[in-house]
Amino acid sequence: MHDQRLKDIIPFVASVECGSFTAAAQRLHVTGSAISKSVSRLEARLGSRLLERTTRSLRLTDAGTAYYQTCIRIMEELAEAESVLAAQRTIPSGRLRLAMPNTYGRLNVMPLLIPFCQQYPELELSLSFSDRFVDLFDEGIDVAIRIGEVHDLPESLGFRYIGRERMVFCASPDYLNQQGRPQNESELLQHRAILYERVDGSPKPWLFINEEGYPIWRTLPHRMALGDVDAQVQAVCAGLGVAQMPSWLIRRALDNGDLDVILPDLQPDGLMLTLVWPRRKQLLPKVDALLGTLAGLDIR
Structure with a gap:
């Protein structure tokens, strides 16, 4: 597979997930024109129309749906391969993003994270305090803490119940x-x-x-x-x-x-406290270390 194929897959997947070329361009930090040209180039090479364009939205064709599912599988396999390689490093390092409820995070999570940061100085923590529902994949979250009932989690997410x-x-x-x-x-x-x-x-x-x-x-x-x-x-x-x-x-x-x-x-x-994370990231030392720390959370 040559480089151009991979370059065109990413704008195509972003366009589908974001619903428009403009939103995809904002995610990838390029122009909308670059996204449109990339998708058109991909369609020309495949000889199939992948997206139906309207003035307000994009819609997958049947061929586009099949190709999108293939692209997602390829990207997931690449991410898993990178996770396994990264897991060979034993010292947690790099950027680590954690999302948590606002008040609970301040009162209960931060006291655990301060010694965690001191223990692993090579980590760069990005902490989100918000009571809204966070999409881990869209927002690049490594671990999220959720207060509330959790039902029908997809297989792509790992989870651990802390208590009620x-x-x-x-x-x-x-x-x-x-x-x-x-x-x-x-x-x-x-x-x-x-x-x-x-x-x-x-x-x-x-x-x-x-x-x-x-x-x-x-x-x-x-x-x-x-x-x-x-x-x-x-x-x-x-x-x-x-x-x-x-x-x-x-x-x-x-x-x-x-x-x-x-x-x-x-x-x-009352409500349940649950840790959730993308399952493919579980092998990463930084995620494993954070989950171990958060196992000490108290909800009662």
Whole structure:
């Protein structure tokens, strides 16, 4: 296979994945004209039309679909071959990209990453703090930490379950001294609630477990709903009401005495914490070392 074939495959695959020549050009840091010429050159050499062009989008032809699948397989095999060769190096080095939820990353992941960086000075870490869903392949992520349910992961992804959150009812000592400490679920529901506001603007209800062991979500009147968990913690610590939050989020406030746990027997499991990574990168020493470090994460 001569060089030009490989050169034309990359713009073609990028055009399909990005949906346009313009977006593919931005990804590859070239002009849209260069992308268009490369795909046209590829079609001319193959004698088949691979893409149907419109003013707004690109669509694969039947021949294009078959060729695209072949290109992807070739690129994956090349990446795997490079991973095996790179794995022969025993010292983790090079750029390592980690994506993680914003608050959880700051509170729980960074304390592990600081000694990790000190241990491996040849690594260049790129850390993304965001609560949005991250596509590992599109964004070149080596490892991602996800809080939430994970279903039907593709075979191209490796994963490791860390555990589930423990949801805790809490309030400040001053609030409990003034309003009284609830002794049961019924009394708890009479207190002023500080809720988390979801992206769609709706307040997140409280989670309970019924006698049969099934989860029950209770929507209740509330004094305040905040779309930021740090602000929610501040409001509860200030004595504005009662909240249900994951224990990892309020661990420092509990240790400092700024918050007290209410009804410790009512602590249902919340969301799952999972590590995910492109399976083909698992042999890389840098990824293996990071996964070993992140195995020490605590979600409870």
